[in-house]
Amino acid sequence: xxxxxxMEHFREPRNHGKLARYSAVxxxxxxxxxxxxxxxxxxxRAENGEDIIAxxxxxxxxxxxxxxxSSMVSVLAKGKTVDEAITITNSQVAAELGGLPAxxxxxxxxxxxxxNEAIHEYFIAEKRPIPxxxxxxxERIARHRKELEDRYAGFLDxxxxxxxxKGLPGSPCC
Amino acid sequence: xxxxxxxxxxxTTPLDPEVFAAMLPYFxxxxxxxxxxxxxxxxxxxxxxxxxxxxxxxLSWDPEGIVFTSGATEADNLAxxxxxxxRPDRRHIICSAIEHHAILHPCDWLEQQGYRIxxxxxxxxxxxxxxxxxxxxxxxxxxxxxxxxxxxxxxxxPIREIGELCRARSVLFHTDAVQAFGRVDLPTESTDLxxxxxxxxxxxxxxxxxxxxxxxxxVPLVHGGGHERGVRSGTENVxxxxxxxxxxxxxxxxxxxxxxxxxxxxxxxxxxxxxxxxTRLNGDRSGSLPHIANFSFAAIExxxxxxxxxxxxxxxxxxxxxxxxxxxxxxVLQAIGVPIEMAHGSLRLSMGQQTTxxxxxxxxxxxxxxxxxxxxxxxxxxxxx
Numbered sequence: 001x002x003x004x005x006x007m008e009h010f011r012e013p014r015n016h017g018k019l020a021r022y023s024a025v026x027x028x029x030x031x032x033x034x035x036x037x038x039x040x041x042x043x044x045r046a047e048n049g050e051d052i053i054a055x056x057x058x059x060x061x062x063x064x065x066x067x068x069x070s071s072m073v074s075v076l077a078k079g080k081t082v083d084e085a086i087t088i089t090n091s092q093v094a095a096e097l098g099g100l101p102a103x104x105x106x107x108x109x110x111x112x113x114x115x116n117e118a119i120h121e122y123f124i125a126e127k128r129p130i131p132x133x134x135x136x137x138x139e140r141i142a143r144h145r146k147e148l149e150d151r152y153a154g155f156l157d158x159x160x161x162x163x164x165x166k167g168l169p170g171s172p173c174c
Numbered sequence: 175x176x177x178x179x180x181x182x183x184x185x186t187t188p189l190d191p192e193v194f195a196a197m198l199p200y201f202x203x204x205x206x207x208x209x210x211x212x213x214x215x216x217x218x219x220x221x222x223x224x225x226x227x228x229x230x231x232x233l234s235w236d237p238e239g240i241v242f243t244s245g246a247t248e249a250d251n252l253a254x255x256x257x258x259x260x261r262p263d264r265r266h267i268i269c270s271a272i273e274h275h276a277i278l279h280p281c282d283w284l285e286q287q288g289y290r291i292x293x294x295x296x297x298x299x300x301x302x303x304x305x306x307x308x309x310x311x312x313x314x315x316x317x318x319x320x321x322x323x324x325x326x327x328x329x330x331x332p333i334r335e336i337g338e339l340c341r342a343r344s345v346l347f348h349t350d351a352v353q354a355f356g357r358v359d360l361p362t363e364s365t366d367l368x369x370x371x372x373x374x375x376x377x378x379x380x381x382x383x384x385x386x387x388x389x390x391x392x393v394p395l396v397h398g399g400g401h402e403r404g405v406r407s408g409t410e411n412v413x414x415x416x417x418x419x420x421x422x423x424x425x426x427x428x429x430x431x432x433x434x435x436x437x438x439x440x441x442x443x444x445x446x447x448x449x450x451x452x453t454r455l456n457g458d459r460s461g462s463l464p465h466i467a468n469f470s471f472a473a474i475e476x477x478x479x480x481x482x483x484x485x486x487x488x489x490x491x492x493x494x495x496x497x498x499x500x501x502x503x504x505x506v507l508q509a510i511g512v513p514i515e516m517a518h519g520s521l522r523l524s525m526g527q528q529t530t531x532x533x534x535x536x537x538x539x540x541x542x543x544x545x546x547x548x549x550x551x552x553x554x555x556x557x558x559x
Contacts, residue, residue, distance in 0.1 A: 002481075007485075010478070010481065011485060013551060016550075016551040017550070017551065027553075031514075031515045031518070031554070032514050032515065034475060034494065034495040034496050034501070034503070034518045035475075035496070036553055036554070037553075038553040058551075059551060059552060059553035060551055060552065060553070061473065061474065061475055061518075061552045061553055061554055062475050062478065062496065063475055063477035063478050063481075063494070063496035064477060064478050064481045065496075066475070066478070066496075067478055067551065103501065104496075
């Protein structure tokens with residue numbers, strides 16, 4: 001089902017865990033639908049004045065593809081300027097992994113989205129003007145999150161489930 | 175040397191070497207078509223009818239009522255559609271919420287055609303309350319279909335009681351006994367239709383049977399040369415049917431020792447796995463099939479858990495959404511009220527006659543580290559629990 005590149009990133013994921021020091025974190029996905037990714041970035045200013053993603057890490061709840069794409073996004077973004085990192089797309093993530101099974105393509109967009117959200121948060125924290133593409137993606141991610149919440153509203157409304165979900169170790173991110 | 179640990183016997187079991195040996199002559203030397211008049215044909219016919227008698231005997235059933243099919247999915251479909259077409263006046267079917275898709279999806283289809291389908295909820299262990307079936311039966315009810323033992327949880331349903339109450343109300347009762355047959359006693363005297371599969375019993379894939387009361391009218395799904403008393407056309411899968419009967423005979427012979435051994439392993443699995451923090455047993459310790467145990471692990475996802483175990487030589491399965499084509503978690507885990515985030519982190523371990531103590535030890539030695547690994551990269555951490 002998965003190719004060897006995907007399995008290799010799954011076996012030996014790069015840059016996993018939580019950075020001790022980070023500039024921003026992007027949180028995407030919903031535990032109700034089965035995939036959650038948190039992407040941490042540490043941005044530093046280079047001598048030439050450019051903002052560089054000096055370090056990056058992630059924490060992921062999800063399938064093999066979710067873990068492998070988290071790993072690949074972190075590899076692609078590490079050392080890049082923030083402006084370069086914004087251009088990383090889900091199709092690029094999937095392509096760098098040599099492709100993903102069709103039902104798993106959404107995992108690659110989740111990974112690219114997590115990076116996008118981390119950079120978006122960084123721009124807000126730095127009070128920098130937000131590039132149009134970054135903002136558009138942010139709005140799309142927010143819309144998708146709303147759809148998920150609506151789709152699973154039934155689960156959340158049931159008294160018992162509400163208690164159980166509230167009692168979860170770590171809260172659902174959206 | 176085979177170093178794999180195969181704990182997915184509810185999906186399928188390895189063919190028993192004795193079964194294989196029994197099948198072999200029917201591929202080449204005894205290759206006849208059971209419908210032919212000549213010696214080769216008579217030989218094949220005898221093999222099919224001997225197999226039918228043997229399976230009937232194991233079930234305490236009349237051989238006349240055994241219809242060979244391509245497997246249990248076809249048997250389930252034949253029970254539902256075959257009856258629906260023969261009794262078009264009755265347009266209500268009762269099943270449980272945790273039936274196999276081979277029951278649920280035919281029911282969904284009939285519902286789209288205007289049938290009423292009552293899907294009986296189960297309790298938190300997966301058991302159907304017979305009273306709720308009694309309450310659901312009305313004068314339109316065609317059939318009640320409740321599985322004998324659930325394929326995901328291993329839970330046993332009170333089918334004796336359900337069969338008896340159906341009989342008292344003159345409603346037909348069908349049970350999908352794919353996992354239960356050969357492992358527990360089936361109350362065949364109070365059951366009208368039973369679905370069976372060979373490959374869950376160390377027999378070959380591609381063969382199963384529907385046991386129906388002799389004389390019960392089932393409209394065929396497959397029309398043709400009128401095989402299987404006109405109920406299921408198509409040249410008999412002679413080698414498959416021979417293998418099915420052989421597997422059946424071996425299960426009957428070995429059942430007592432096997433069930434005792436697997437029950438012991440199941441207890442070890444449950445005790446051992448529950449020692450891992452943030453774990454729950456889905457189903458119940460008792461009143462279950464001896465070979466299936468289902469667990470959920472907080473903060474991790476089942477597909478990656480299965481893949482990590484696979485990397486370490488262990489085959490198991492999950493009801494997680496990420497493992498299913500429609501990205502929905504298992505309907506069974508949802509029906510027993512497993513919180514959806516725990517349903518994503520489920521693991522089914524199922525044993526067969528080849529399972530050894532070493533397999534159980536390997537699983538229990540490997541699983542904690544794999545769970546730990548996946549939790550270390552998960553954004554969710556275990557709380558104080």
